[in-house]
Amino acid sequence: MSITGFFENVGSYTLLMKRVLTIPDRMREFFKDYFQEMYKLGVNSIWIVVIISFFIGAVIVMQIALNIASPMLPRFTVGAVSREIILLEFSSTIMCLILAGKVGSNISSEIGTMRITEQVDALDIMGVNSANYLIFPKITAFVSFMPVLVVFSMFMGIFGGYMICIFTGTPTVDTYVFGIQSFFREKLIWYSIVKSMLFGFIISSVSAYFGYSVKGGALDVGRASTDSVVINSVLILATDLVFTQLVLG
């Protein structure tokens, strides 16, 4: 993408968001779509969050237990370090990178298909603000459901580690639980939730932008879907860096 192309996209995205972030024409229709989107984008993502978090949580505990097998370090460190990794980065950033693939491609391909089959034009012709009608429920539903997904992810990550301790005994369950509880700061939970909501906004709005601006046919919808996943991933990583420095730095 050229420099001018980049700025053109930023400008178009900003103008689109100006149309999206307005009060819906009909609140009744908005709430109907809001709950449908919450189910489609949020509830349907729980299973992937649960599975990935469980296994990655288990692997994190295994790796840490293997790599800090030093007599100088107490064994409960495994639990404490695993908890920090899961709460601070895994449940928010890595989970959102995965959701950028699942939810992001879903949003961009759905809106892109509506665009090329003239369904978006049909909305505009009826006098409906198509950007607000199609995108606003997706953004609000996904952002408001992110805390649920993050809490699920945190719980399953720590639970995965717990199961590894039961099966391998390295460290023991008691030591792991002690580690999990040691030096705990509640602030980190809130940090992770707020960060994931920010990522939720990026995923839903950027994917919607790519879908909404599709021109052409089925190939272009596929391209928009891929581009949205790539750009979302880059934006999530860059935002993570800035957000971490601002809040914890």
Added chain:
Amino acid sequence: MIVVKNLIKEFEGRMVLDDISTTFDRGAVNMIIGKSGSGKTVFLKCLIGLIKPSSGAILYDNENFLSMKSKEVKQLRRYMGVLFQGSALFDSKTVLENVMFPLDMFSRKNKRERQKRAEFCLERVNLSDAIDLYPSEISGGMMKRAAIARAIALNPKYLFCDEPNSGLDPKTAQLIDELIYDITKDFNMTTVVVSHDMNSVMNIGDHVIFFNEGIKEWDGTKSEVMNSDNQALNDFVFASDLFKKIKEADEIIAEKEEERVK
């Protein structure tokens, strides 16, 4: 009534519509015909505001559409019904929900009244038995009929149809044509139909406009189409063998009539 004055549309220096002026009367089916790439769909998109013309004026009942504020445009669009080439029904909604959609968004009636109105529109297009089906579960002709029902749900003053019978078999195409004609007369709408199907023109066209390379080459009634001396129009109309033979038959009948009179 819609009046178009000196409409010009350029795409990156390429003239797609060149100084088009015409009038579309109320209660009439106005057909825009022409070869592919002659600018008729761009013209229709300019009329409904999906493409902004480079210059000119489009007057809807004497109000210039191009100088309206966004609120006024929104208001006017509630009086427009559009039938897109691919029907543009919402995939996630059933046929009934599709027809109810404009009512849900803009009507102040209660749900029961909205549903009654949607059912009436579906009955008008003979689609009462498909109300619970999704667009993917119905045929192309049924999709067009559902799209017509959605277009007339809010009692529009203006109906625009982009290639309404493309991809349909001749019998279904004729049914769609007749439906558009009947609805136009019943509801006294200003209807603009873009088509390159001469059968449609001869079936339902009250006023015919012929576009050729972005220029309004000819306009008149459907009876005048067959006897025009415009070469480009004749090339277009008589490209079909059927119409060529009809013209030949007409000429033979006219000659015989002349001989008989002599």
